[in-house]
Amino acid sequence: MRTASPQLIAMLNEDQFVMADLYAITTVQGDVYRYTNYDFDLSVGGYNYSSKGPVISREGISLSLGVEVDNLDVTISVTNEQTFEGIRVVQAFHNGQMDGARFKLERIFLTPNHPTNTSAGTVLLFEGRLIEPKFDRNRIDVSVASDLDDLAVQMPRNLYQPSCNNTLFDSACALRRENYLVNTVIESGSTTARILCTLSQPQGWFTQGVIEFLDSGNVGLKRTVRLHESGALLLTLPLLEAPQSGQRIKVYPGCDKRLETCINRFSNKDHFRGAPYVPVPETAV
Incomplete structure (x- = not known):
């Protein structure tokens, strides 16, 4: 069940409102990139969502009962001038900088009279990890898998073997x-x-x-x-x-x-x- 603030519920009961999608991409290094498909930049929860970044479009969200992995297909269209920390977006995907990155999709509702008032908050639509990117010069097609994808890890996790079961620098290894x-x-x-x-x-x-x-x-x-x-x-x-x-x-x-x-x-x-x-x-x- 998705939750909404009382202010947002009251807005949805009105006759007119506009919607916008908010996208947040967080790399494993902790870098966060925030964009919106709205006509203006939006400040939501103290964070700025840029309307001038890559154009992000999406298919419908696939949701299932049980333990089947939910998916979201995303297309990122970019120009040669758009970068992640100075690197062209497509090259960042090619170099592996976006491997394991998390993707968050939220929807925000605004009124025509106050088109940049975001105080009503957002509704979370989907969140997961970016997997299987496919790209050419100015376009990236990538899937977002929900966290249920982690259940696909092969079992048993630990085996009796001469070599160590840890991966260097993981939590069990304990080295920094x-x-x-x-x-x-x-x-x-x-x-x-x-x-x-x-x-x-x-x-x-x-x-x-x-x-x-x-x-x-x-x-x-x-x-x-x-x-x-x-x-x-x-x-x-x-x-x-x-x-x-x-x-x-x-x-x-x-x-x-x-x-x-x-x-x-x-x-x-x-x-x-x-x-x-x-x-x-x-x-x-």
Whole structure:
């Protein structure tokens, strides 16, 4: 059941009112972008919803009883000048900056006599995560899945296995990503698949880790580190454009989920959730 304020209910009982949709996109990094399909910018609950941003349109909302996942199909039409934090919107989706972002759709009602008075509040229509984006130069088609989509996680969650059940830096691992972040810059001679940089950590420290680019056309792009050699990071996938000397990067370590790595690299044995002494199937009786 959707709720509405007494002021909004009274407005809906009047003969005339106008409606507008409010869209809020929140990235996993905490950046929030708010837009409206209204003719003017609107201030709602202390937040500004821009009428000059990307044009967001939507299909009807699919709602079901039970545990079937509810969906909303959204189309985002953009110009080359419209950006998210300085990056073209389509490129932000391509770079993965919007992976896991949350999408919130609300509707607001206004009277013709007071077309920007938003004090009556909003009605929440849909909320969920952006999944499966498809895009071309100036358009993104993306689905929004309700939080019931989380029920699709394979069970059982935990297995008896030699390697750790945790994912590095998740809540069970208990380590803070920021404490292991290394800031450095790209050095000359780097390619789209091999990044040269100065790192004080021993060889292999960042294998299976993550590198994040902060400048130029690769800004916001993240890549898994396939191999950390002395003075070089080999990427699992090549970059969109060649990196340039002096560009800033963030590098996070990797974890092979072995007990020795948990002890020697992270001093985190208390949170290790593997069973390293489980016998292999050929020797179990």
